[in-house]
Amino acid sequence: MILLFLASGLFLGWSLGANDASNVFGSAVGSKMVSFRTAALIASVAVILGAVIQGAGAADTLGKLGSVNALGGAFTLALAAAVTVFVMTKFALPVSTTQAIVGAIIGWNFFTGNQTDTGTLSKIVITWITGPVLGAVFAVLLFILIIKIKKISRIHLFRFESIIRAGLIITGAFGAYSLGANNIANVMGVFIPSFSLDTIDLRYFTLNSSQQLFLLGGLAIAVGIITYSRKVMDTIGENIVELSPEGAMVVVLSQSLVLFIFSSSGLSSLFVRAGLPPIPMVPVSSSQVIVGCVIGIGLYKGARNINFRILGEIAIGWVSTPLISGLLAFFSLFFMKNLFGINVGQKGSPADPVSIASTVQSGAAVSQIFLHLLASIILAGIVATALYFLFEWRKEREFRKSEKRFWENMK
């Protein structure tokens, strides 16, 4: 039953993996610099790590926007957001999971009569603007730096390309980690108030209730990456502006930096210690940030390179996504409550624990399921990696053999 309620969140996670992983590795895979298999493997592992290790910060902010105090409500609005993302993706419209879930939470607030925390909302909305702007600034600065280094060092093109390739893999891993850390809140954030699972002690580290949910969400994202992101990755290179491999690396790095900044509580406290205002821990749309980065490079190279039609579509998506998701959530909640009689939440202070209805109190059984799940994932990961390297090695050996035969026949 628990998993059934979580299904909508997992569906949203799957959509996020299918969609947003292409922001991280799309340019690298689209330009054939990194194979899809490598990208999918690295992104899957990094996204799970990011979600479990650093996912809490952005989730807290989303909780403040609207603490969904019933499992039925969390299910419905995650479903509304997931359907919005899925349908818009199907129609090739640019979409942000962050905006979809924010829209859905506001829809829930309206439906249940809860006040939307305008302070938190404005904090989130401001990052929708500052995120892409910051991404553009980072992208331009990094791009200038790389081009200068390339010119001065007179490095061989192949060596430069080899460094860029390694850079794409490293920044891609960092990007996937940041994506997991920042965007897991979109996937599992709404379920946190409704779940209270036993902490799993794994001797070297522990997994609390939220982290177990993040692990599950991270897995859903990884499945989305592996099963559905290839098509998006293959086509992303053709969007907005055509990127060179170094441009692609800069874009991914800038995007990862922005996502990391908005999900690193350590960096935020460092800011506070330095007498600066704290960085808001907010889920940022990776799609929007990447658009900002790409536009930054496009403007630096000359505005001629920018495809303004696609930009227009993106702008429409920015406005329509939260609206559609919010409306869908509102009406879905209405049907869930009145047609199926499911408790979707009620008016109450998010801080008041008494108001949290239908909270799932897990016994040892659920924690055991998570434990087994974790062991299976690690085992499957090891087997998949070993098989991958084995196939690569065999392919290489076959090729060398055929080359040898060719030259022997030529003699």
Place this chain on the structure above:
Amino acid sequence: MAVFTRTTKKLIVRIDEFFDDIDLGLLVFREAWKAYLEKDLTAFERHLIKVDELENKADRLQREIGNDMITHSIMPQHREDVVRLIDMIDEIIDAAKSNITELDIERPEIPPALADSFLGLAGTSANAGEELVPAARAYFRDPYIVREKLLKVYYYETEADKTAIELKKRIFREIPELDLSGKNQLRYMVNNIENISDLAQTAADMLSGMAIKMMI
């Protein structure tokens, strides 16, 4: 990561070796013509064997470079251009080898009055090919200077054209002791020598476009 680094190193070495072979092949081509015109057939045959060896090695390297670039997906955006450029440069040494081989097969009688002109044409045509090599090397390290390096290729190609026309005129107008078949045979030789500079120019045009692509 080690795989990338190792492949990259190997590829850089192969490309450098390939260019060395082209450079050397054109030098031997010039020396072969010199030996033939001086009627030193022993040296000529030695040069012929050397050109053949270099051409075979260049072919092998060309194939290996293409294979490595495809299998390891190196420079995917510019790979086709680089492979095509290597192929075009390889055609230069192919033409040089084919020219020397035909010279060996046909052994045409070249009147002493035309010997210097033939040697000059072979030198100028080989120069065009030789000047292409540093420009192609520069593409991989400093694309910004490729175009200025190509100026010499265009200069030698124009010179080779002029020398070839002048030589053909002299063959048909100033050497009455040669019969028409002899004249035709020499014209054919002139065309073959001149072909080397033409191939260098075609490769230079492509290289110039590639350099522009890298700069924008």
